[in-house]
């Protein structure tokens with residue numbers, strides 16, 4: 001049996017000290033990805049540094065046109081937040097679409113974006129809304145944060161402390177989920193912001209990405225027809241036992257159209 005040290009510090013200063021003391025230590029948030037990785041010996045750190053005792057990392061604040069979500073906020077807390085639902089319902093819907101109740105009651109937003117699974121849902125909202133990630137060292141714009149498959153701009157020892165979402169005028173997330181895992185086979189997040197429309201896609205490629213052609217077309221005319229002639233190339237998209245690259249490319253267009261439809265329908269009801 002492999003052994004490792006377990007730390008549960010009460011402050012970020014103590015977290016940093018524990019990480020410095022054991023360079024290959026891993027942060028533990030909800031454990032939904034890390035614990036299975038430990039069990040399968042895919043990760044063999046000498047120490048785990050549990051963030052769950054740090055109250056400052058939890059909670060949601062809404063104000064000044066920004067939703068700030070602490071890194072240790074569970075998916076279920078965001079899903080149930082009436083304050084967030086009032087300003088970005090697409091974000092609470094997205095949180096409610098993640099995994100199952102057990103996963104939503106353990107998994108955290110900080111763990112999800114630090115892990116940057118190519119099929120994870122939050123990266124689509126973070127990139128689609130043009131959020132800013134706050135760490136113990138700096139602020140990182142979403143456009144610079146997600147750098148590749150399971151890769152981010154985080155440096156060794158850097159801790160995500162919060163995610164700040166600017167409130168859009170409207171947004172929607174459409175997800176085609178894998179029936180087995182409930183991860184996004186493909187997920188498309190569309191947001192109307194003061195600087196134009198943003199479209200972010202998860203699940204289709206190795207890392208969440210934006211679709212500039214759709215953004216330009218929808219900024220000029222926010223209508224489903226604006227997407228009619230835009231095809232997503234399959235080159236470089238994921239192919240696996242669940243779906244090949246062509247199918248995923250097709251889903252990007254279908255889900256983008258559904259997201260626009262749902263935003264237009266919501267606007268019509270107001």
Ligand SMILES: Cc1cc2nc3c(=O)[nH]c(=O)nc-3n(C[C@H](O)[C@H](O)[C@H](O)COP(=O)(O)OP(=O)(O)OC[C@H]3O[C@@H](n4cnc5c(N)ncnc54)[C@H](O)[C@@H]3O)c2cc1C
Pocket residue numbers: 026027028029030031032033034035051071072075097098099100103106107108109110111112114115119120121122154158159160161181182183184
């Ligand atoms: C059965 C199952 C189904 C799932 N379905 C979905 C789904 O449909 N959609 C979806 O998006 N996700 C899904 N997930 C993933 C889940 O929602 C979690 O978000 C994810 O596992 C990571 O979050 P966590 O809090 O559990 O992090 P952990 O597993 O504790 O940590 C993950 C990684 O992030 C690092 N880390 C954690 N917190 C921080 C921090 N604050 N700063 C820096 N690094 C940090 C850790 O060191 C580790 O490397 C599923 C997971 C399971 C097990």
